[in-house]
Amino acid sequence: DTGVSQDPRHKITKRGQNVTFRCDPISEHNRLYWYRQTLGQGPEFLTYFQNEAQLEKSRLLSDRFSAERPKGSFSTLEIQRTEQGDSAMYLCASSLTGDTGELFFGEGSRLTVL
Amino acid sequence: LAKTTQPISMDSYEGQEVNITCSHNNIATNDYITWYQQFPSQGPRFIIQGYKTKVTNEVASLFIPADRKSSTLSLPRVSLSDTAVYYCLVGGSSMYSGGGADGLTFGKGTHLIIQP
Numbered sequence: 001d002t003g004v005s006q007d008p009r010h011k012i013t014k015r016g017q018n019v020t021f022r023c024d025p026i027s028e029h030n031r032l033y034w035y036r037q038t039l040g041q042g043p044e045f046l047t048y049f050q051n052e053a054q055l056e057k058s059r060l061l062s063d064r065f066s067a068e069r070p071k072g073s074f075s076t077l078e079i080q081r082t083e084q085g086d087s088a089m090y091l092c093a094s095s096l097t098g099d100t101g102e103l104f105f106g107e108g109s110r111l112t113v114l
Numbered sequence: 115l116a117k118t119t120q121p122i123s124m125d126s127y128e129g130q131e132v133n134i135t136c137s138h139n140n141i142a143t144n145d146y147i148t149w150y151q152q153f154p155s156q157g158p159r160f161i162i163q164g165y166k167t168k169v170t171n172e173v174a175s176l177f178i179p180a181d182r183k184s185s186t187l188s189l190p191r192v193s194l195s196d197t198a199v200y201y202c203l204v205g206g207s208s209m210y211s212g213g214g215a216d217g218l219t220f221g222k223g224t225h226l227i228i229q230p
Contacts, residue, residue, distance in 0.1 A: 004157075033218065042201055042220030043158065091157050102148075103218075105157025 002026060004106035006092050012112045013082055021077045021109045025094030032075050033103060034067055035091040043091055049075060082113045118202045123225040132189045134224050136202030139183045147178060147185045150201045152223070158201060162187070192228050199223040 005024045013019050025032045030051050035043035046065065047057045051072035060066070064082075069075040079086055089110050093103040119137040126132045138147070146165055150158035162169055164176040164185070175188040189196060201223040 035220075040222075042199075042223050044220070045218045048218070089155075093157065102160040102163065103150075103158070105159070108155070108157055110155075 004092055004094050004104050006090075006106040006109045008109055009107060010110050010112075012114065014114050015082060015084060017082055018078065018080045019082055019111060020079075021090050021092075021111075022074060023077070023092030023094075023106060024074045025092070026104055027073075029094035029096055029104070030072065031095045032069055033093040033095075034075070034077050035093065036061070037089045037091055037108070038087075046077075079111075082111075084113045087111055087113045118204055118221050120200075120202055120221060120224045122222065123227065125227045125229065126192055127229050128193055129191055132192050132196070132226060132228075134187045134189075134200055134202075134226065135184055136187070136204075137184045138202070138204040141182050141204050145205045147176065147182075148203045149174070149176065149185075149187045150203065150220070152199045152201065158220070161200075189226075192226075194228050194230065197226060197228045199225050 004026055007022045011019055023032065031048060033048040034046040036046055037043045046060050047067050048055060049069040052069050054067065064080045067075060067077045077090060089108040091105055091108045093105040095103050117140060120134065124134060146163055148163040149161045151161050152158040162171055162174045162176045164178050166178050166182060169176045177186040177188065187200060201220045203220060
């Protein structure tokens with residue numbers, strides 16, 4: 001499968017714990033995006049990378065959220081000190097620079113905070 | 115940031131043509147219009163993109179009037195499997211040049227239900 005892959009697909013954690021999600025984009029895609037989606041809402045943009053550079057991070061929900069893409073390939077999204085309100089689907093997408101909009105999404109990582 | 119307005123839900127029947135209209139009165143000169151489809155528990159999937167007039171691909175058509183303040187996604191001869199949420203996104207011109215992410219904002223979308 002050469003699509004965007006995300007891991008884990010499901011994560012259940014207790015409030016206050018840290019969680020990390022991984023995204024492997026389509027191999028030739030140099031742009032990578034993170035979104036959050038809650039029930040009944042559209043995906044909410046969080047951040048994106050071009051290669052290893054994080055070009056937009058002002059929409060990360062709080063300082064508990066951080067993302068990295070150290071070698072310009074896979075990316076991780078970490079949530080520290082999770083809260084129940086962090087329960088959501090976290091989606092990753094990738095695209096090519098110069099394309100005008102086709103984002104390729106993964107299946108998402110569903111987080112449940114107890 | 116160009117805000118979009120879509121109907122919250124629509125119903126139709128198998129075999130019918132479905133048209134979903136999106137309003138984007140504040141669209142900027144360089145903005146593109148992009149539509150995505152999303153099934154439950156899956157990530158959105160790109161359907162079609164356009165800038166002006168009409169664009170057609172193997173799954174849909176996109177109609178954009180001259181003033182570009184709205185767009186209509188047309189799905190020909192829908193089937194039950196077209197039941198999904200459809201999102202209209204507008205923007206991205208600055209993002210595609212390495213700037214901000216204004217073209218990456220999804221609204222609540224249109225929940226399309228196709229009945230037998």
